[in-house]
Amino acid sequence: MNKEALDLCSQEPIHIPGFIQAHGFLIIIDKDGIINYYSNNLCDARYQLPDDLPGRSILSLSRFFGKEKDSTFIMDLIRLSWQGRQFKPINPYVVEIGGSYYNMILSLSASGENYILDFEPEASDLYSDPQNMVGASLSQMLADKDLQTILENSVMQIKSIIGYDRIMIYKFHEDGHGEVIAEDKGNDLETWLGLHYPASDIPKQARDLYIINLTRLIADVNETPVIISGNMNASPDLTHSTLRAVSPVHIRYLKNMGVSSSFSVSIIVDNQLWGLIACHNYTPRFINYKQRETAKLIGQVLSSCIGLRNQEKIQKESMQLQTVLVEITRNLLNDSKTEAFIENSAQTILSAYDASGIAFLFEGKIYTYGNTPDDEYIPEISMLLEKNHQGLIASADCKQDFPSLNLCSSKYAGILACRLTMDLKDCLILFRKELSLTVKWAGDPTKLVNYDENGQPFISPRNSFEQWSQEVKGRSKQWTDTEISTLLEIRDEINFAVGRKTAELRILNEKLRDAYAELDSFAHTISHDLKTPLTAIKAFAELIIRKTGEEDIKRMSGKIVDHSNRLHQMITTVLEYSKAGQQHIDSHTIDMAMLTEEIRSQLLIKPLNENLQLDIFTTPDLEGDPILIFQVFLNIIENAVKYSHKVEFPKVSVKGYRKNDEVIYEISDNGIGMNSQQQSKIFGLFNRVGNIQEFEGSGVGLAIVKKVMARHGADIQVHSTEGKGSTFVLTFPIHSVA
Numbered sequence: 001m002n003k004e005a006l007d008l009c010s011q012e013p014i015h016i017p018g019f020i021q022a023h024g025f026l027i028i029i030d031k032d033g034i035i036n037y038y039s040n041n042l043c044d045a046r047y048q049l050p051d052d053l054p055g056r057s058i059l060s061l062s063r064f065f066g067k068e069k070d071s072t073f074i075m076d077l078i079r080l081s082w083q084g085r086q087f088k089p090i091n092p093y094v095v096e097i098g099g100s101y102y103n104m105i106l107s108l109s110a111s112g113e114n115y116i117l118d119f120e121p122e123a124s125d126l127y128s129d130p131q132n133m134v135g136a137s138l139s140q141m142l143a144d145k146d147l148q149t150i151l152e153n154s155v156m157q158i159k160s161i162i163g164y165d166r167i168m169i170y171k172f173h174e175d176g177h178g179e180v181i182a183e184d185k186g187n188d189l190e191t192w193l194g195l196h197y198p199a200s201d202i203p204k205q206a207r208d209l210y211i212i213n214l215t216r217l218i219a220d221v222n223e224t225p226v227i228i229s230g231n232m233n234a235s236p237d238l239t240h241s242t243l244r245a246v247s248p249v250h251i252r253y254l255k256n257m258g259v260s261s262s263f264s265v266s267i268i269v270d271n272q273l274w275g276l277i278a279c280h281n282y283t284p285r286f287i288n289y290k291q292r293e294t295a296k297l298i299g300q301v302l303s304s305c306i307g308l309r310n311q312e313k314i315q316k317e318s319m320q321l322q323t324v325l326v327e328i329t330r331n332l333l334n335d336s337k338t339e340a341f342i343e344n345s346a347q348t349i350l351s352a353y354d355a356s357g358i359a360f361l362f363e364g365k366i367y368t369y370g371n372t373p374d375d376e377y378i379p380e381i382s383m384l385l386e387k388n389h390q391g392l393i394a395s396a397d398c399k400q401d402f403p404s405l406n407l408c409s410s411k412y413a414g415i416l417a418c419r420l421t422m423d424l425k426d427c428l429i430l431f432r433k434e435l436s437l438t439v440k441w442a443g444d445p446t447k448l449v450n451y452d453e454n455g456q457p458f459i460s461p462r463n464s465f466e467q468w469s470q471e472v473k474g475r476s477k478q479w480t481d482t483e484i485s486t487l488l489e490i491r492d493e494i495n496f497a498v499g500r501k502t503a504e505l506r507i508l509n510e511k512l513r514d515a516y517a518e519l520d521s522f523a524h525t526i527s528h529d530l531k532t533p534l535t536a537i538k539a540f541a542e543l544i545i546r547k548t549g550e551e552d553i554k555r556m557s558g559k560i561v562d563h564s565n566r567l568h569q570m571i572t573t574v575l576e577y578s579k580a581g582q583q584h585i586d587s588h589t590i591d592m593a594m595l596t597e598e599i600r601s602q603l604l605i606k607p608l609n610e611n612l613q614l615d616i617f618t619t620p621d622l623e624g625d626p627i628l629i630f631q632v633f634l635n636i637i638e639n640a641v642k643y644s645h646k647v648e649f650p651k652v653s654v655k656g657y658r659k660n661d662e663v664i665y666e667i668s669d670n671g672i673g674m675n676s677q678q679q680s681k682i683f684g685l686f687n688r689v690g691n692i693q694e695f696e697g698s699g700v701g702l703a704i705v706k707k708v709m710a711r712h713g714a715d716i717q718v719h720s721t722e723g724k725g726s727t728f729v730l731t732f733p734i735h736s737v738a
């Protein structure tokens with residue numbers, strides 16, 4: 001819709017027109033009954049009113065109201081209308097003025113400072129009394145379950161009651177423009193059913209007045225409005241006056257349509273102006289106050305009926321979506337893996353939301369189903385959620401609402417997105433495709449603003465009502481409130497489940513840590529305590545050997561000593577292993593050149609093979625516990641030497657270097673090597689692999705190394721080929737590097 005036209009229309013102060021419609025009179029008095037304003041048609045000689053009305057008391061108009069002896073009844077009526085702090089006038093009060101009967105309609109001005117007295121003819125252009133007909137009509141109107149049929153019945157019934165040439169139900173869309181959704185009319189008139197009218201036809205301030213005044217009568221568009229006089233500078237606020245004159249723009253608009261009289265009844269649903277029962281007549285027509293009140297009743301019944309049907313629709317939709325929520329909650333409970341949950345839920349959400357695609361951004365990964373834009377768009381939408389929209393976007397026109405996204409407007413016209421977990425980037429996005437739609441306008445809605453000779457814009461009501469079709473592109477079906485609120489419920493469920501899983505994992509980790517510590521200290525205690533009885537066993541076995549003369553017993557006791565020695569050795573290594581997990585890490589910068597040199601000299605004192613070539617290349621320093629790191633390097637280099645000493649020319653090398661955020665050491669040998677299956681086992685406690693009977697060892701060294709490395713946040717890997725040699729790669733993170 002043309003924004004300029006809307007702005008201009010909404011600026012017109014239609015509640016203070018300075019005029020009333022010519023079929024009645026108006027008097028405005030203050031709280032003490034002093035006349036502040038009056039309509040100029042009261043100056044007619046017939047009414048014998050004094051010239052100086054403003055400033056006089058209403059009580060001084062004694063001869064004006066025919067049979068009433070004086071005008072004290074007005075002040076009495078006002079008094080009676082106050083019920084506590086509420087003003088509830090009993091309207092209308094019939095008075096005689098100049099020999100004719102008038103309905104006096106009393107109201108309180110918008111400011112609450114004045115009382116407005118509207119005097120309208122009591123006689124009406126409706127001959128039958130709608131009050132008698134309304135009972136039967138209402139039951140006929142509501143005789144169907146389907147809302148559209150109810151609306152169609154309603155226009156027919158209303159037409160039969162008030163007899164206007166054309167009766168329409170005019171529904172307001174979200175952007176303020178209207179559509180005729182039901183119509184009954186004389187046979188000679190062309191239909192307006194299905195036509196759309198721009199928002200400027202009934203601008204915002206007019207729509208606001210329809211909420212305050214539930215009926216509005218324009219009796220004759222051709223009558224000349226009557227000016228209001230008074231002793232105040234400003235024109236009075238006629239928000240509550242039934243006679244309020246009509247905006248000249250609207251009068252011209254009606255004239256252009258050929259309409260002479262218009263009557264409308266508001267349809268209010270959930271305190272919002274849902275639409276109007278709009279009645280047009282092609283000759284002037286006046287409906288009196290009581291009859292208008294009856295029409296108001298019809299409007300109210302229709303309003304609550306629409307409200308009820310809306311409620312039913314929402315309830316139905318809500319129940320459907322609740323089943324989705326239940327399914328998703330079940331998925332969350334059943335599927336421990338994110339992938340499984342997303343996969344199972346995606347299809348459910350897609351079909352329930354009538355969406356064409358769905359995307360999840362979860363823990364840095366993107367999951368998409370159905371028609372979704374390229375992955376690179378998903379983080380962009382997530383950023384939008386993060387920045388501007390309190391974690392929620394519901395748009396049926398992405399191209400207009402988020403032009404920076406640059407999404408294909410036909411495939412992804414609408415998006416409904418919300419943040420998921422506490423991580424602001426995690427989100428769920430639903431996509432809807434374009435809904436191709438043709439709107440039939442009653443005239444070209446873009447040609448509403450004209451310009452005067454000074455270039456100033458002014459609103460000119462359309463004089464052409466020729467149908468004008470417009471293809472609406474790039475818009476999807478609207479996301480309903482229920483759909484949006486259910487999505488937020490889905491989000492809460494996911495949040496709850498993720499939170500619960502994180503907590504479970506944390507508790508599990510803590511338990512595991514405690515269990516490890518317990519196990520370590522258990523191993524330490526038990527291996528330590530085993531040593532004492534073992535020493536006793538060994539001592540007694542040795543005593544038996546010394547004391548016995550029998551060879552058999554000597555031999556068997558000798559075996560006890562051997563096995564005791566082995567057990568002692570094993571206990572010692574277990575103690576070492578558990579110590580590696582418990583020992584406090586005393587971190588320092590380690591001079592690696594010195595450390596490796598010391599190992600080298602230790603190993604070369606009595607080499608297993610005289611031909612051993614042990615090369616130490618670059619040795620960048622490390623940050624760590626010097627004793628433990630020494631143990632690591634000694635173990636690895638010692639192994640390299642040990643498992644290569646059978647080759648003719650054993651070669652062992654140590655090489656360190658920095659790479660990105662890490663210091664890496666590679667210790668290589670040309671020894672027996674291992675196959676890949678064996679490689680996967682060597683870091684386990686007591687694991688020895690391959691053909692190693694002729695190599696001494698306990699299978700504990702690498703288990704200790706692995707533990708010490710982990711405690712330094714470092715990593716150890718092995719690359720090896722059976723019969724060719726092995727390379728152990730030790731990777732230390734930079735924070736442990738000097």
Ligand code: ADP
Binds near residue numbers: 674692697700
């Ligand atoms: P061990 O005391 O047996 O050497 P480790 O824990 O140090 O125990 O090593 C575990 C096993 O890994 C060894 O028994 C051996 O099978 C294998 N291994 C370790 N280092 C090498 C190497 N450099 N070359 C080949 N095999 C090795």
